[in-house]
Amino acid sequence: xxxxxxxxxxxxxxxxxxxxxxxxxxxxxxxxxxxxxxxxxxxxxxxxxxxxxxxxxxxxxxxxxxxxxxxxxxxxxxxxxxxxxxxxxxxxxxxxxxxxxxxxxxxxxxxxxxxxxxxxxxxxxxxxxxxxxxxxxxxxxxxxxxxxxxxxxxxxxxxxxxxxxxxxxxxxxxxxxxxxxxxxxxxxxxxxxxxxxxxxxxxxxxxxxxxxxxxxxxxxxxxxxxxxxxxxxxxxxxxxxxxxxxxxxxxxxxxxxxxxxxxxxxxxxxxxxxxxxxxxxxxxxxxxxxxxxxxxxxxxxxxxxxxxxxxxxxxxxxxxxxxxxxxxxxxxxxxxxxxxxxxxxxxxxxxxxxxxxxxxxxxxxxxxxxxxxxxxxxxxxxxx
Numbered sequence: 001x002x003x004x005x006x007x008x009x010x011x012x013x014x015x016x017x018x019x020x021x022x023x024x025x026x027x028x029x030x031x032x033x034x035x036x037x038x039x040x041x042x043x044x045x046x047x048x049x050x051x052x053x054x055x056x057x058x059x060x061x062x063x064x065x066x067x068x069x070x071x072x073x074x075x076x077x078x079x080x081x082x083x084x085x086x087x088x089x090x091x092x093x094x095x096x097x098x099x100x101x102x103x104x105x106x107x108x109x110x111x112x113x114x115x116x117x118x119x120x121x122x123x124x125x126x127x128x129x130x131x132x133x134x135x136x137x138x139x140x141x142x143x144x145x146x147x148x149x150x151x152x153x154x155x156x157x158x159x160x161x162x163x164x165x166x167x168x169x170x171x172x173x174x175x176x177x178x179x180x181x182x183x184x185x186x187x188x189x190x191x192x193x194x195x196x197x198x199x200x201x202x203x204x205x206x207x208x209x210x211x212x213x214x215x216x217x218x219x220x221x222x223x224x225x226x227x228x229x230x231x232x233x234x235x236x237x238x239x240x241x242x243x244x245x246x247x248x249x250x251x252x253x254x255x256x257x258x259x260x261x262x263x264x265x266x267x268x269x270x271x272x273x274x275x276x277x278x279x280x281x282x283x284x285x286x287x288x289x290x291x292x293x294x295x296x297x298x299x300x301x302x303x304x305x306x307x308x309x310x311x312x313x314x315x316x317x318x319x320x321x322x323x324x325x326x327x328x329x330x331x332x333x334x335x336x337x338x339x340x341x342x343x344x345x346x347x348x349x350x351x352x353x354x355x356x357x358x359x360x361x362x363x364x365x366x367x368x369x370x371x372x373x374x375x376x377x378x379x380x381x382x383x384x
Contacts, residue, residue: 029184029187029188030091030094030184030185030188032160032161032184033161033181033184033185033188034161034181035160035161035162035165036161036162036164036165036168036177036180036181037098037161037165037177037178037181038232039162039165039232039236039249039250039253040162040165040166040169040174040177040236040246040249041101042056042060042233042236042237043236043237043240043246043249044101044174045059045101046237047240048105048174049104049105053360053366054357054360054361055112057353057356057357057360058112058353058357059112059115059116060116060229060233060349060353061349061350061353061354061357062112062113062116062117062120063116063119063120063123064120064225064229064346064347064349064350064353065120065346065350066116066117066119066120066121066124067120067123067124067127067342067346068342068343068346068347068350070120070121070124070125071124071128071339071342071343071346072206072209072339072343073124074086074121074124074125074128074129074339074342075128075132075204075209075335075336075339076204077089077125078125078128078129078132078335079203079204079335083129083130083132083133083136084129084133086125086126086128086129087125087126087129087130087133088189089125090122090123090125090126090129091122091185091188091189092122092189093118093119093121093122093123093125094119094122094123094126094185095182095185095186095189096118096122097115097118097119097122098178098181098182098185099178099182100114100115100118101115101178102175102178102179102182105174105175105178124342124346127342128338128339128342131338131341131342132334132335132338134326135326135329135330135334135338136334159254159257159258159261162249162250162253162254162257163250163251163254165177165250166246166247166249166250168180169246170246170247203335204335204336204339205333205336206336208332208333208336208337209336209339209340209343210340211332211336213332214332214336214337214340217325217328217340217341217344218344219380219383220321220380220381221340221341221344221345221348222344222345222347222348222351222377222380223348223377223378223380223381224321224345224348224377225344225345225346225347225348225349225350225351225352226348226349226351226352226373226374226377227287227317227374227377227378228345228348228349229348229349229352229353230291230352230370230371230373230374230377231256231310231314231374233353234356234367234370234371234374235252235294235307236249236252236253238294238367239252239303242297242298242303243300243303248300248303251304251307252303252304252307253307255304255307255308255311256307256308256310256311256314257311258308258311259307259308259309259310259311259312259314259315260311260312260314260315260318261311262312263311263312263315263316277320277324279316279319279320280316280317280320280321280324280381281381281382282316283313283314283315283316283317283320283381284317284378284379284380284381284382285378285379285382286309286313286316287310287313287314287316287317287378288374288375288376288378288379289375290306290309290310290313291371291372291374291375291378292371292372292375293306294306294371295367295368295371295372317378317381321381325337325341329341348377352370352373352374355369355370355373356369356370
């Protein structure tokens with residue numbers, strides 16, 4: 001979602017009624033809060049808490065494994081209590097997740113599997129319910145535009161969040177940043193609990209979740225999981241180790257977001273002349289090249305240039321891919337297809353961290369292996 005778009009655009013994005021505005025305005029605060037800290041969590045664990053690289057990789061593998069396993073359960077919960085209520089109850093899990101991470105800075109060591117379990121459940125509830133709600137409510141004639149608004153809003157949040165988060169870390173420390181994030185999430189929870197929401201009625205069939213029709217899309221979802229894990233985890237850690245600077249990480253992440261945000265408008269107009277499938281394949285190929293080039297990047301200029309270039313092509317992959325996902329969901333069955341998507345994407349992320357662990361165990365150059373893995377995943381979209 002983008003700062004260039006008004007609240008009415010966000011309102012149209014999710015086809016919300018007036019009584020739902022309070023809930024969704026609070027979810028925008030959640031988005032901003034996560035953008036302030038999400039890219040710095042791996043750095044916090046690796047260089048502040050000083051956990052071994054393998055331990056952190058195993059932690060995130062467990063985190064996403066929980067998301068994969070819990071997605072069908074999240075689907076059942078959303079059906080029983082309503083999609084909006086499922087989003088609301090994800091907030092306490094997020095609060096507890098960040099609270100446990102925060103307490104680790106004070107020397108209190110909690111089992112990492114427990115933190116991964118709590119975080120994975122919260123994210124599974126949030127994304128399963130939110131993506132189903134979006135797929136059910138968005139109209140076909142506005143779908144590409146709506147996804148572009150959704151993407152640009154999140155990317156614009158990423159423009160502000162990392163810079164703010166880096167500033168707090170540099171001048172006040174990780175402890176204050178965690179405290180601020182917890183405060184924002186708690187403020188989101190209070191009014192959200194006061195919102196009365198309509199329970200959406202939809203049927204689910206577990207047979208359709210793992211049907212042959214859905215299985216055709218497994219490689220693309222799996223590849224998307226690998227790509228997103230590499231961009232979120234491997235690239236910021238690499239930048240921090242190369243530049244030894246939190247501000248450098250913030251700038252690299254912001255340039256990715258900036259490249260994405262400015263390219264949304266171009267894609268919207270160009271898609272009237274060319275098919276989204278063509279954009280997807282072209283974007284995937286260029287994105288793969290950026291990952292190969294990152295292997296040999298070491299100076300700030302290379303890092304920032306490749307970050308910006310990656311941002312330009314990420315949107316060419318993301319919008320056509322997510323648009324096609326919603327289209328297929330409407331045809332096959334929204335709830336089941338979105339649940340299958342969450343499982344497959346999470347498994348792709350688990351696979352990525354598993355490759356990282358294998359590289360570490362064999363003393364292979366872990367960043368080169370991780371970047372090559374992301375490049376290979378991009379190429380899977382050429383067959384999409």
